[in-house]
Amino acid sequence: MNQLLFENILTKFPNKYIKFAFAYGSGVFKQLENQTQNNKSMTDFVFVVNDSIKFHDENLKLNSSHYSFLKYLGPYYLNRIQSDFGAACYYNTLVPLKIDAEKFLIKYGIVSEEALIQDLYDWDYLYLSGRLHKPVRILKKPAPKPSPDTNTSTTGTKIDSNAEDINLNYSLDSVSKSIDLALQTNLKNALHTALLLLPEQFSLFDLFLCITSLSYTGDFRMIVGENKQKVENIVTPQMERFIHLYRPYLIKESIENRLELNFENGQVCQSLSQNAVYHHLSLLPKNLIQTIINHKFKTTHYYDLEEYIYKLTNRIDYKDIVREAASSIVKKSSLSQSMKGILSAGIVKSVDYSFRKLKKMAKK
Numbered sequence: 001m002n003q004l005l006f007e008n009i010l011t012k013f014p015n016k017y018i019k020f021a022f023a024y025g026s027g028v029f030k031q032l033e034n035q036t037q038n039n040k041s042m043t044d045f046v047f048v049v050n051d052s053i054k055f056h057d058e059n060l061k062l063n064s065s066h067y068s069f070l071k072y073l074g075p076y077y078l079n080r081i082q083s084d085f086g087a088a089c090y091y092n093t094l095v096p097l098k099i100d101a102e103k104f105l106i107k108y109g110i111v112s113e114e115a116l117i118q119d120l121y122d123w124d125y126l127y128l129s130g131r132l133h134k135p136v137r138i139l140k141k142p143a144p145k146p147s148p149d150t151n152t153s154t155t156g157t158k159i160d161s162n163a164e165d166i167n168l169n170y171s172l173d174s175v176s177k178s179i180d181l182a183l184q185t186n187l188k189n190a191l192h193t194a195l196l197l198l199p200e201q202f203s204l205f206d207l208f209l210c211i212t213s214l215s216y217t218g219d220f221r222m223i224v225g226e227n228k229q230k231v232e233n234i235v236t237p238q239m240e241r242f243i244h245l246y247r248p249y250l251i252k253e254s255i256e257n258r259l260e261l262n263f264e265n266g267q268v269c270q271s272l273s274q275n276a277v278y279h280h281l282s283l284l285p286k287n288l289i290q291t292i293i294n295h296k297f298k299t300t301h302y303y304d305l306e307e308y309i310y311k312l313t314n315r316i317d318y319k320d321i322v323r324e325a326a327s328s329i330v331k332k333s334s335l336s337q338s339m340k341g342i343l344s345a346g347i348v349k350s351v352d353y354s355f356r357k358l359k360k361m362a363k364k
Contacts, residue, residue: 009104014054021045021046027042042093068349083115120182120185129186196319200269205235289305
């Protein structure tokens with residue numbers, strides 16, 4: 001799909017309530033298992049809205065057929081279901097659209113700006129934040145604030161206005177400041193977490209595999225319904241996008257002498273000193289570090305965070321502890337979101353969607 005087609009799709013929805021929108025998955029970027037049939041893939045969208053109730057209210061008038069029986073509850077309760085259950089995102093799936101002469105199947109999620117920003121900062125669900133660890137295509141962005149040089153990113157890199165609009169380094173000129181800072185923090189969260197899980201020497205490919213796997217480890221759908229090579233299939237054809245996305249943060253770690261990297265051969269060597277491990281642990285997202293402390297140290301009362309991070313730094317199994325905590329967050333949110341998805345899609349669409357996933361997996 002080209003950008004114009006994406007923008008035409010957005011006109012089918014209550015656009016005035018959509019503050020930020022992006023598309024992701026195999027329907028947007030080629031993956032190894034579907035390079036020859038990408039046009040047949042269902043395209044996934046996320047609409048970040050400034051008023052969920054008003055969005056649902058107008059969307060019910062425009063696109064009532066997209067909803068399951070839950071539409072009869074009305075916009076207020078649709079918003080409650082969206083916000084109070086699962087990963088704070090409401091999905092309509094297997095939605096047929098026709099733009100000019102072309103027909104598409106899409107799946108779109110609605111999430112409030114507040115909920116998205118909180119997940120990006122804290123990893124409450126590691127759900128949409130996990131999707132945004134990877135390259136996505138930004139479809140709508142809030143009007144940028146005036147800038148002395150609108151073609152320069154926050155990293156000082158010139159932006160090609162004709163380039164494909166993906167999330168790359170999330171410059172402040174591309175999205176609103178509040179969302180932009182949350183997006184950048186989410187990428188740094190992913191990098192610090194992955195560096196804790198990786199050995200002293202590894203490749204950039206290994207790094208991006210580790211980052212991508214963060215939001216899949218613990219997801220029960222990886223056992224039933226997803227291609228077992230999904231993570232590798234995502235990373236392999238998108239190495240350049242991943243490098244562009246994480247380059248500023250890798251360079252910062254290199255400047256501060258916590259790793260040495262060569263973008264030419266893709267090799268990385270990181271420090272595993274106590275200071276380096278403490279640095280990464282102290283910058284983990286709020287919910288991840290709280291999950292670690294609550295599960296591993298069996299405490300939920302007031303605690304000195306610095307003290308527990310120091311204790312964790314001195315444990316030889318800190319990698320396993322971090323991995324298990326991330327997995328537990330994903331497991332909980334993916335299961336609850338999938339259960340909500342059965343209701344929001346309806347039985348018929350849920351069976352159809354599951355059958356498509358199983359059929360796709362069986363071909364591998």
